[in-house]
Amino acid sequence: xxxxxxxxxxxxxxxxxxxxxxxxxxxxxxxxxxxxxxxxxxxxxxxxxxxxxxxxxxxxxxxxxxxxxxxxxxxxxxxxxxxxxxxxxxxxxxxxxxxxxxxxxxxxxxxxxxxxxxxxxxxxxxxxxxxxxxxxxxxxxxxxxxxxxxxxxxxxxxxxxxxxxxxxxxxxxxxxxxxxxxxxxxxxxxxxxxxxxxxxxxxxxxxxxxxxxxxxxxxxxxxxxxxxxxxxxxxxxxxxx
Amino acid sequence: xxxxxxxxxxxxxxxxxxxxxxxxxxxxxxxxxxxxxxxxxxxxxxxxxxxxxxxxxxxxxxxxxxxxxxxxxxxxxxxxxxxxxxxxxxxxxxxxxxxxxxxxxxxxxxxxxxxxxxxxxxxxxxxxxxxxxxxxxxxxxxxxxxxxxxxxxxxxxxxxxxxxxxxxxxxxxxxxxxxxxxxxxxxxxxxxxxxxxxxxxxxxxxxxxxxxxxxxxxxxxxxxxx
Numbered sequence: 076x077x078x079x080x081x082x083x084x085x086x087x088x089x090x091x092x093x094x095x096x097x098x099x100x101x102x103x104x105x106x107x108x109x110x111x112x113x114x115x116x117x118x119x120x121x122x123x124x125x126x127x128x129x130x131x132x133x134x135x136x137x138x139x140x141x142x143x144x145x146x147x148x149x150x151x152x153x154x155x156x157x158x159x160x161x162x163x164x165x166x167x168x169x170x171x172x173x174x175x176x177x178x179x180x181x182x183x184x185x186x187x188x189x190x191x192x193x194x195x196x197x198x199x200x201x202x203x204x205x206x207x208x209x210x211x212x213x214x215x216x217x218x219x220x221x222x223x224x225x226x227x228x229x230x231x232x233x234x235x236x237x238x239x240x241x242x243x244x245x246x247x248x249x250x251x252x253x254x255x256x257x258x259x260x261x262x263x264x265x266x267x268x269x270x271x272x273x274x275x276x277x278x279x280x281x282x283x284x285x286x287x288x289x290x291x292x293x294x295x296x297x298x299x300x301x302x303x304x305x306x307x308x309x310x311x312x313x314x315x316x
Numbered sequence: 317x318x319x320x321x322x323x324x325x326x327x328x329x330x331x332x333x334x335x336x337x338x339x340x341x342x343x344x345x346x347x348x349x350x351x352x353x354x355x356x357x358x359x360x361x362x363x364x365x366x367x368x369x370x371x372x373x374x375x376x377x378x379x380x381x382x383x384x385x386x387x388x389x390x391x392x393x394x395x396x397x398x399x400x401x402x403x404x405x406x407x408x409x410x411x412x413x414x415x416x417x418x419x420x421x422x423x424x425x426x427x428x429x430x431x432x433x434x435x436x437x438x439x440x441x442x443x444x445x446x447x448x449x450x451x452x453x454x455x456x457x458x459x460x461x462x463x464x465x466x467x468x469x470x471x472x473x474x475x476x477x478x479x480x481x482x483x484x485x486x487x488x489x490x491x492x493x494x495x496x497x498x499x500x501x502x503x504x505x506x507x508x509x510x511x512x513x514x515x516x517x518x519x520x521x522x523x524x525x526x527x528x529x530x531x532x533x534x535x536x537x538x539x540x541x542x
Contacts, residue, residue, distance in 0.1 A: 146518075149479070149517070149518045149521055149522075150479075150514045150517065150518060151479040151480065151482050151514070151517050152479075152480070153480075153482040153483060153493060154482070154493075154510055154513055154514040154517060155514075157496070157506070157510040157513070158507065158510045158511065158514065161500065161506040161510065162506040162507035162508075162509075162510045162511065163507060164506075165504065165505070165506035165507055166320075166506070166507035240383075240384060244384075244385070244386040244387075245386075247386035247388050247389060248386075248388060248483065251486070258386070258388065258389070261389075262392070265392065265396065273397070273400055274392065274393065274396035274397040274400060275393070275396075275397035275398065275400050275401040276397075277397075278389055278392050278393035278396070278397050279393065279397070281389050282381070282385040282389050282390070282393065285384065285385045285386055285389060286380075286381060286384045286385050289384035289385070290380060290384045293380070293383070293384055
């Protein structure tokens, strides 16, 4: 009920169909943001565990999680969405809320990429640092926490911020499994035969909304990269989608 | 409950044929988009590298716009927006190819820009001193070096972009994802179908990776012979 005056302001300023459309698009954008945050936080937590496993001296653990990252980096995001949104429900004959399906698919996708970014940052630290730690008689955990991590975090921050752009863009695919976000609302309006909501008007508006979500992050990540020093190009996935 | 029936689904030869055909369409559109996108990206990167007035700024805005919006929005704009706006309608695969070309070009252009920037200005100065025209210097000196340096990035970017091309099925292009959705709607075996698709995508990206590695060896032979 509270957003009613806001909606009226939109319709007053921009006219009947267009004001409502823009209001609904902006309102749906919040779900795009929520889903991005879920994916980023959930994916970040899993990625922490995966990264820890991948740099640990235990060989089998390392191999298992290398396979995990490889798998979820090679599988298209769209396929993960289909598997969790359509495949798993059909397989087990259960109902899965699009929130869960989209959240899980994006979280797995994010975790694989972030784990790779973070591992890249860790391996970018010269071996001499490890050796120096060993020479001082520190344990593996001590070397990691006291020497390697503080240096690696610097390298990892910029690509991590850059990757958030990719997640935000990735959420645009979730409408395919029935998630109601900016993309779903926009597509519905573009298909509606209301004057002023033609595809060539709606899609540029949607592009502008996504752009205003992503561009500040892109700029920020580039600035961080300049300030903190960039990672080598290996182990750093490039943003796409 | 959880019973998997891969065999039963794919006893249907029509489905196998659809998957095969879809994989070919996906590969063809990706390679086409990659090639045209690369050519366009070279143009963009050249304009930005030489700071051509006005055009360089337009190119920057273009690259940022494409890189910060989802492919699917670009795809829908190209497929449904442009035809209404300009009053023409190509077959959908042509719209898909255009959208992929535009999308790929922005990512490639960004890599090329960084690659060109990494070539020291001493190289250009030396070419100037030898009296080489600017364009010849770009073609013969700057570009080959930048290309060699940027090949791995372009390579992995291409693989990544290939994995995102599934969205072209949304505009009724009969690509691999479309084939999967079609089989799913007929057989009602979603898990098996999308699992198969995932495997095919992974295998295809491995194939691309191998092909690109082989291409690397051929293109940059001069780098290893010193």
